[in-house]
Amino acid sequence: MKGNVIVLNGASSSGKTTLARQLQSKLSEVYLLCSLDAFWDMTPYGVSAGSKNFPNMKLALAKSVKALAETGHNVIVDIVFCGQKTYLELTNELELFNLKVIKVECPLVELEKRELARGDRKLGLAKSQYESVHNEVLYDMIINTHINSTEQCAQKIIDSMS
Numbered sequence: 001m002k003g004n005v006i007v008l009n010g011a012s013s014s015g016k017t018t019l020a021r022q023l024q025s026k027l028s029e030v031y032l033l034c035s036l037d038a039f040w041d042m043t044p045y046g047v048s049a050g051s052k053n054f055p056n057m058k059l060a061l062a063k064s065v066k067a068l069a070e071t072g073h074n075v076i077v078d079i080v081f082c083g084q085k086t087y088l089e090l091t092n093e094l095e096l097f098n099l100k101v102i103k104v105e106c107p108l109v110e111l112e113k114r115e116l117a118r119g120d121r122k123l124g125l126a127k128s129q130y131e132s133v134h135n136e137v138l139y140d141m142i143i144n145t146h147i148n149s150t151e152q153c154a155q156k157i158i159d160s161m162s
């Protein structure tokens with residue numbers, strides 16, 4: 001009954017959502033996408049999204065992922081940890097589940113290029129997360145979205161699961 005959980009952690013513009021969507025279409029089983037962005041999208045206009053106003057949002061995400069997995073759903077989590085606290089909250093909630101934590105890395109110069117090109121992120125966001133996003137996180141696998149295409153990254157993850 002328990003679902004599997006794949007966690008993608010990386011700075012903004014590292015390609016987490018793109019990779020998650022590719023995984024969803026390539027994996028033989030159905031996986032739901034649980035994205036931190038979707039949680040921030042729940043906030044009202046006029047109240048800035050982010051941990052300053054919503055300090056328990058990432059804990060809420062962790063508990064939501066647990067609820068999905070224990071009701072039999074496979075889940076891909078698209079998240080930016082930015083500190084060990086969030087990583088520990090998620091891994092504590094999911095300690096009894098089949099969990100794979102994946103580092104989504106990309107050089108800062110490329111992140112900044114993507115950030116500028118996409119135009120829907122505040123300039124400097126990737127840089128502000130770059131130094132801390134992987135601090136004290138233990139990974140099962142490292143994926144580099146600069147060296148590899150999205151398809152290659154997804155295949156690497158799928159191969160590791162068989």
Ligand SMILES: Nc1ncnc2c1ncn2[C@@H]1O[C@H](COP(=O)(O)OP(=O)(O)OP(=O)(O)O)[C@@H](O)[C@H]1O
Nearest residue numbers: 011012013014015016017018114118145148149150
């Ligand atoms: N492997 C890749 N090679 C080249 N460009 C990529 C790759 N993966 C993603 N991109 C591009 O980078 C941009 C950001 O991708 P995406 O939205 O998936 O990143 P993200 O990590 O989810 O960002 P955020 O945390 O801000 O939501 C998009 O324009 C996407 O097309």
